[in-house]
Amino acid sequence: MGEAVWIVVFTMAFTCCSAFLDLSGVHEMKVMWMGSTMVPCSYVPSEGFMQQTLSWSLERDHSSSTIFRRDSSGDHVLLSRFRDRISVPKDSPGNASLLIESLEITDSGHYTCQITWISENNSLVTKEVTTTVKVLKVAATKPxxxxxxxxxxxxxxxxxxxxxxxxxxxxxxxxxxxxxxxxxxxxxxxxxxxxxxxxxxxxxxxxxxxxxxxxxxxxxxxxxxxxxxxxTGAPRAAHPSHLYALAAALGVAVLGALLAAILCRWRRRRRQDKADSIYQVCFHSTADVTRLEADVEVPAKCPLTETNPKAATSNDSPTIKDNSHNGTCIRKSSEYENLLTAMESEYEIEFSGVPALPN
Missing domain, CATH: 2.60.40.10 (Immunoglobulins)
Incomplete structure (x- = not known):
């Protein structure tokens, strides 16, 4: 009973791994005479299985011949007319496609790719795929x-x-x-x-x-x-498109830097002007005030009032005597009086752009 179970398990594992080793190809190909073609044959490598042999055979006119074989000893072209015209990629696991060059009409036929793998327990698995190749003569088209x-x-x-x-x-x-x-x-x-x-x-x-x-x-x-x-004229130089792209990028970068510098300078100037225009203090020199005061002085003769001692006790009015040589009186004009009233403060604060400061 135990041996039967192991046989079933081994068979299932073997079948599962074999499914990954299926060959892929095409059913039919039409190729041009004197041209080249690749007859596809590939598989997905499976862990535990190693490719042992690879062969390509050609069936034509009801006869079959092996034309290529790869084994542990190397690659071998077994049909002389295919020598130097067929090859299979090396160092490409899973790729067993056949390259045929300088195709002749006689190269038409059924090409079979056959691969044999060996497992870790020395079991062999063989798969194959067949492709029909038709070599056709194709006349040259209108150029x-x-x-x-x-x-x-x-x-x-x-x-x-x-x-x-x-x-x-x-x-x-x-x-x-x-x-x-x-x-x-x-x-x-x-x-x-x-x-x-x-x-x-x-x-x-x-x-x-x-x-x-x-x-x-x-x-x-x-x-x-x-x-x-x-x-006629000078030949035009051919400029690669990437040079135009590079020149455009440099132009954009220079323009951006220039605009940034102008904007920065404008903002700095604006902040400086705003700070300078908050207050403007105007100072008036006292020398100017003295000058103005001197300008409005008007020399005038002051009448002298003489008191009669004898009439001190009477109700008579005092007698005014005009002695022009006794002295001169300084009389202030109305303009001077107005100027003194207006200039109570030596400083005048002029407001620019901000609310007035509280007293």
Missing amino acids: IIRAGELGLRVPAGARTSLTCEASGSPPISYRWFRSTPEGKALFLSSQAELAWDNLHPSDSGRYYCEATNRAGAGAVQQSDAVELTVT
Whole structure:
């Protein structure tokens, strides 16, 4: 009974771990002739299981052949026509995808990825996944022309280029032409890129390119023509966008610092003006008052009153005698009297901006 329980537990654990070792792939792939492709095969590594062997096989025309094998001794390409054209990533646990380069029509078929793991108790687990690969010849498409960084309007003396791009089965051949005023085509280059190191006004004109490959049975695809204009004047320098962003950031920082300095100075000046305008004390010199007093003095002759001793006991009025040579009397004018009344305080406090101080 105990042995049966252990067998059941081991089987369940084995089945659970095996579920994590399922291979992932795709059912079918369509790839271009003479191109490259990656046939996917991957799994999630499980603790307690180690990959022991990996193999790829190709089934075509009802026959199957192993084309790649990886074991403890290394990697082995077992079919000569795939030598130097197939590989499997190394040092990438869980990734067993097959890279095929320079695809041929005869590379079409059913590719099977098979992996065997060994557990800690020396049990083996084997899984596999199959993908159908179809290699197709794709004729070159109508090419398009991409202008350089400066566009199609370029100053004389600058550097620029035109690139012809087409899709299809490689290799794709390109040819560049320039239309002449007579309507003829002037052959320029057999490269995908047409470049100028130092443009001249005479380089202005209409340009187009052609693309062809073997898959298209020699059919030639022609692009639309583009007009290149070379202007006179100094060449424009191409400035990276990050330089514009840096200049803008520096400008904002300088402007912010300048505004902060102006605001700080204005607030300091405002506080100083407010403090200076609370009280203004005006002082009048006593010398000015003396001067004013002297200015309003009016010399006048004072009449002398003479008393008659003989008539001291009578009711007669005293006799006033005018002796101008006996003395002079200082008489104050009305303006002087008013000035003395108004100037009771030597100081005058003038109020500016605050309530009057209590007496």
